Structure formats: C-alpha cells, structure tokens
Amino acid sequence: MRALTEAEVRASFVNADEEELRTLEMPHDFVLVDWDYLDFFAWRDPSASKRGYVLIQHDDGGVVGVVLRASEPGRGRSGMCNICHTMQPGNQVAMLSARRTGDAGRRGDSFGTYICSDLSCHENVRLAHPLAPNEVRSPGQVDFRLDGTRRRMEAFVSRVWAQD
Template sequence: MNVLTEKQIRASFLNASRREASQAVLPDLDTVPWDRLDHLGWRDRRSPLSAYVVVELDGVPAGVLLRASPAPASGRRRSAMCSWCRDLASVGATLYVARRGGSAGRAGNTIGTLICEDFSCSRNVRRPPTSAESGNGIEAIADQVVAERIAGLRERSVQFVRDVAATC
C-alpha cells in the first residue's frame, strides 16, 4: 500500500460526513508498516465500536467508516472466519457494518462483513503456509500460496469498498 497522509485519509471516506471524517482518531501514521499492508484498518480509541478502513481503489485511497458489532453480554464471541483474509485468526473476526455511500446511506442502507477484529488481515495472509496448504514445503509453492492469499485479500477488501460506494 502506498504511504498516505492524514489529509489523504480524511478526504478518502466514501460514507462519512465531513464532520465524521475530521473527528476520526487516526493511528500513528509514522509507525504504519506501509510496505506490508494491503489495506489500512484501525479502531477508534475514543469510540470502541467505530472503525475505519482505507484501500486503494483504482490507485486512489478510498476509506469507509465502519461500526463494529458490540460484544455479547456473555463477553465471549463465537469463532468466525474473516471474509477478507479467510483466516481463523487468533483474535477472531467480528461483524463490521458500513453505511452505504450517497443517498442509499442517507436512507439507512448498510452492508456488513466479517473482518479480523484488529484488522490483522495483511499479517495473516503473509504467514508461512502450513504443509496442508503447500504440500512438501517447496519454497516456490509456499511463495505462490502467499501471493495468492495477498491477491485474494486485496480483491475482497476492494470489492467491499466498491459495494459500500455503490448506490442502490
């Protein structure tokens, strides 16, 4: 992912008002490992149910304001597979819902998906493949498995943002 500035991130939101975009609490951009990211995702420190994700859509940053599902009363979440990285991450996946862009969003239309709770998808797809995934572990096959995972993550995350931007 290309390095983004605060101004680029705030201007990228497709489903947030100017006020929501200006009040977003951004991560420390100087510590972001840009070269190992397929999307930038983070939870808002001030509002634990608010989250944000930014992907590159046709070479331009496109951001989405998300709402996380609240923790169940029991405090225990069910295990779920992330629909972006398709990994059963140790942190688990949670349902994130985004208001659609434009008039559809103003009418209350939303779209949701399961994403790693801490947005660790980029790290998950880069982990070494298991023997079940790559056979006897030939390095070229392992590299191909990781490359396919990265491509899938990018495709699914970008498609979600496209779906948010699409008006009904």
C-alpha cells in the same frame, strides 16, 4: 499503497459525515506505517472502540476510505473472517458494517460482513500456517492469499461506495 498524509486520509472517506471526520483518530503508529508493504490500510479508532476505518487504493492511484461500525465480537465458537479467510476464535471476529454512500446511505442502508475484530487481515494472511509432516509450501500460496484478501476488501469497499 502509496504513502498518505493525514489530510489525504481524512479527505478519502466517502461515507463519513463532518462529525465522524472531526473525531477520527489516526492510529498511534501512523507516522511509522510502511506503505509499500500494504495492500490496504485498516485500523480501529483508538478512542472509539466500535469504530474502524479502511482505505483502499484504486488502479488510477485514487484512495477511497470507509468508516466501519463493529458489533460485539462473538463469544463462543470460532469464526472465519470473510476478508482474509482466516479462522479465528469467536471473540476475534465481529460483524463490521459501513453506511452506504449516496441515496442508499441517506435511507439508512448499510453493508456488512464478518471481519477480524482488530482489522489485522493484512498481517494474518502473511502468517505461515503450520504444515503437516509431509506437506510442502509452494511459493505461490502466500501470494494467492494476499491477492484474494486484497480483492475481497476492494469488493467490500465497492459495495459500500456503489455509485447511485
């Protein structure tokens, strides 16, 4: 992703109202973000525990952001994040939904999926999974997981930002 200023981040949200933009709190480490390392930028609002944000960059260089609402994480069995395809304990996966844009959003339509509660998908796919004793990791495995995670997050944002 290209480096963004706080003003650019705030201007990128397609499903936020004026109140959400006014109360949006940037992550505490925003000035330290390594933008070259990111395929997308996601964080939970430090002051509003049920709100999160995700930004993706399109091929044309434009950035689109969506505001997410989180349900309570599960308490029981483990679950899989639909973005990074990582198995997590039940309390670390939550349904995150976003109000759709346009007429659909004005009617109250939203789109949601199960995502890592802390929105750490970008880091989770970079963690090396333990290998079986005779297993060898191919160099392309991590790249394949990164590409899939990026594509799934872009598809999620596209569903929210569906042009009417």
